[in-house]
Amino acid sequence: MNKRIIIIIVAILVLCVLLFFGIKVKPVKEDGKLLFDFLNQEEFDIEDIESVKYIRYTEGGDNTITYTDSDNIKSMYNSVKNIRVGKETNRACEDNTTVYIFNMKDNTQFKVEIECDWVVMGNKRYNIVKD
Numbered sequence: 001m002n003k004r005i006i007i008i009i010v011a012i013l014v015l016c017v018l019l020f021f022g023i024k025v026k027p028v029k030e031d032g033k034l035l036f037d038f039l040n041q042e043e044f045d046i047e048d049i050e051s052v053k054y055i056r057y058t059e060g061g062d063n064t065i066t067y068t069d070s071d072n073i074k075s076m077y078n079s080v081k082n083i084r085v086g087k088e089t090n091r092a093c094e095d096n097t098t099v100y101i102f103n104m105k106d107n108t109q110f111k112v113e114i115e116c117d118w119v120v121m122g123n124k125r126y127n128i129v130k131d
Contacts, residue, residue, distance in 0.1 A: 032084030032129035035119065041110065044102075052076040053101040076100055080112045085119050086127035092118075
C-alpha cells in the first residue's frame with residue numbers, strides 16, 4: 001500500500017513538473033499600424049521633403065539640428081517610417097522626447113513626436129509596438 005501511494009505521488013509530481021516546464025504561454029502581441037498609415041499620410045514621399053528639424057528634449061534641455069542634405073533627410077525619414085502605432089495610453093514622461101518636423105517643398109510641415117515609448121498626437125499618446 002505504501003509503495004503504491006509513493007508511486008502515485010511521484011507520478012503526479014513528475015506530471016506537474018512536465019506540465020509546468022512544457023507549457024509556454026505566449027504574450028498577447030499588440031498589432032499596430034505603420035505611423036504614416038495611422039496619420040493618414042500613406043503617400044508621404046521622401047522626395048517631397050526639403051529639410052528636417054530634429055529636436056531632442058532631455059533633462060539637460062533641448063538640442064535642435066536642421067538637416068537639409070539628402071543622406072540625413074533619408075536617415076530621419078527611415079527613423080520614423082517603420083514605427084508601428086498601437087493602442088492609446090495615458091502614460092507620459094517629460095524628460096525624453098524627440099520631435100521630427102519634416103518641412104516639405106510645398107511649404108507645409110509634418111510633425112512626429114515621440115515621448116519615451118509613445119507617439120504623441122495632440123493631447124493623446126499611443127504605444128509604439130515593439131517587434
